Amino acid sequence: MPDIDFSKLNFSSIVIKNDLRSAREKIVKPILDQAACQGYSGRDRFALRLGLEEAICNAFKHGNKCDPHRSISARWCVGETCVIVYVADDGVGFDPAKVPNPRCRGNLEKPSGRGLLLMKAYMTDVKYNDRGNEVCMIKIKRTKSSKTSAVKKM
């Protein structure tokens, strides 16, 4: 985890019904808009959108089992140098260590199971709480001296 003093950050937060369109409008869009205002590059915003999309999709589908009576909550802070986002669902949680590696030859043709891999590839750091129903994602703004390729991180 990058060295960040979380106590000095101002977080926005929201709780919404378990609905992907609402999640895009009320969580993904404001974060991407704020990131654009803070000068994050198109490449960083592509990575943020992809990571956020996979996180809300996991919360909606796997955590909340597509149940419209459940909710998705999010907290985020878009700073000058990094974006921090928490996304939580009402599910029982899961153990990310037990997710099969989708890059293994035997799993390549499976139609699902790539969301976590993409989140880890495109965000600087991805951590789950102990229960496994809340993910914290950090994206450090890319600078000329921080050209870390997503592929090289794998």
Add this chain to the structure above:
Amino acid sequence: MDESKSLLSVERMKDDIVVVRLLPRQILDELQISEISQSLKDMVDSGSTKIILDFSTVDHFSSSALGMLIILKKQIEGEKGSLKLCYIRSQILKVFKITRLDEIFSIYKTVPEALTSFSE
């Protein structure tokens, strides 16, 4: 050229090859993915088993959309056909590489290159 619900643009070429352009810039929404998947499945069910998917418009693509492509590939190969992808932007191509799906899909730079590959 047939445009199905503004999600796909379909062009029928010689030798029963079909070029399908994905029209949305972002293929993220589950409902949208499901509609695209159904349209492509219907195409295969009606006998079109040589399909070139043109990604030139697409600039965002989720893991669910990757899953849709894998299901389509299996269906087409089950009919002894072939699925080829082209005009994939570099950011999306990186998603294929990260997931190693570039190793199982036939990816070409352009539609003409994909068309030529059917006769090789």
